[in-house]
Amino acid sequence: MMNTEINNNIKNLIEKLGITPYEFSKQIGNKRADNVYNIINEKVEVSPKTLNKILHRFPEYKEFILMGKEDSSMTQKATLYIESTDDLYSITQELNIPEYILREYKEKTKTPTIEHASKLVNYFERIGEAVSEKEDSETVYVSLLPISAQGGSLNDFVVSVKKSDCEKIISPIKGADWAITVSGDSMSPEFPSGAQILIKKINEKAFIDWGKVYVLDTCNGTIIKIIVPSEKEGYVKCISINNDKRYAPFDVSFDDIYGFYRILLCMSVK
DSSP states (O other): OOOOHHHHHHHHHHHHHTOOHHHHHHHTTOSOSHHHHHHHTTSSOOOHHHHHHHHHHOGGGHHHHHHSOOOHHHHHHHHHHHHTOSOHHHHHHHHOOOHHHHHHHHTTSSOOOHHHHHHHHHHHHHHHHHHHHHHHHHOEEEEEEEEEETBSOHHHHHTTSOGGGSEEEEESSSOOSEEEEEOSSTTTTTSOTTOEEEEEEEOTTTOOOTTSEEEEEETTEEEEEEEEEOSSTTEEEEEOSSOOGGGOOEEEEGGGEEEEEEEEEEEOOO
């Protein structure tokens, strides 16, 4: 005895899609419509080959074709998407679904049809991908140095390692040359140990904004200090924020400084 349940589901699918059996045949890759007409008129049982063609062309209707059921996961997803927006007009223009029907879906007085659900899910996911790509294109990344302020020479690092080899972190601002991690408590609490600071190299020969915090790259390593004029000619005085006696001021010769870096932002990682 012939099982005509799937035949009937295919017939209902064609009606749901609003196309002719001939158009349906073309969409599944058949040159002639005889076979589809025979299926919907229940003259033959749908063959595995034809069924696979239909499922391949209309994967979103798999449950409907095989069991006559609307795809609940698809309709639920579409309902959640439609609830999340107030711009029904744009959806109507894009998908040609009447706005009053979209409002019924939004207010849950009706459940989206599988055809509308598929269109809505594809629409929102396409929009979501576009937004994600835009956000990615606008995201600013900066290279995080694998050395810390209070240890290691930035100069020695820069000449031996490329920026592209560094770990990248997201920067909330533009214009930073590097990110570096603070080590030690001499600059606490404003610059706690473990915080990441964004720095930009300056031309100290033009001018130095005395009394501000800088990162200095020296022959003895990279340090973060308040910089003020020194009593000694050709030197700068480095002062810690922490008043503990262990962090007494000291002088550094300009000849021993490879670079001055202005601090653009401190990001605590607590």
